[in-house]
Ligand SMILES: Nc1ncnc2c1ncn2[C@@H]1O[C@H](COP(=O)(O)OP(=O)(O)OP(=O)(O)O)[C@@H](O)[C@H]1O
């Protein structure tokens with residue numbers, strides 16, 4: 047049965063310590079005595095929306111608007127402070143560049159590492175590895191440590207592992223932008239195939255052209271709140287008008 051992703055009245059609060067603590071011991075003592083003071087910050091406020099299965103939702107908004115926080119909830123990396131998040135299906139997130147990777151390990155070791163985080167056993171990965179390596183076109187770099195990779199190369203590796211997980215829901219946070227044109231086209235072809243098979247995608251991008259080109263629907267976040275949600279051209283137009291007005 048195919049169910050939508052549902053967020054119902056979701057809010058997320060981050061807490062930042064107001065004063066600097068100089069050691070873990072001091073932190074424990076102050077916390078224990080109730081002496082730690084926090085600055086509270088609501089990164090998301092009363093967010094309600096749904097994503098039907100098979101749709102691609104584009105999320106736009108300025109830096110710090112709450113886009114990555116929203117994706118982390120859907121990726122089950124964090125829980126909301128309030129409200130409910132329902133995500134039916136296997137999720138493969140690509141939240142930030144190189145997230146889940148260890149830069150001291152080789153490309154090959156990182157494929158196994160990220161795979162294990164996403165639920166692929168070593169034995170399964172043995173079978174998938176060659177296809178992943180071929181998709182990246184980085185066969186000659188598989189034994190090279192990741193710190194010697196460019197950001198585009200890291201993206202290639204991450205995307206190849208994420209699709210190898212064979213997810214039902216894919217989360218792409220501003221990751222395709224660093225790939226070169228050839229690789230972007232390869233990703234887009236793969237995304238089209240994934241969608242034909244009924245996959246759902248959440249896509250964050252500052253490239254409004256890409257949002258317009260790929261997304262069925264769009265959601266605009268501003269300071270943790272939904273400013274607009276609905277058909278892509280309408281939402282993008284409103285967001286562009288807003289960007290124009292704050293730039294004046
Ligand atoms: N772990 C954290 N602790 C405290 N505050 C955080 C934390 N993570 C994010 N924030 C704050 O929450 C807000 C939303 O951050 P988020 O990363 O979701 O924004 P974003 O829309 O993805 O921005 P960008 O376009 O720059 O990627 C920001 O003000 C940020 O400073």
Ligand SMILES: [Mg+2]
Pocket residue numbers: 113114115219
């Ligand atoms: Mg972000």
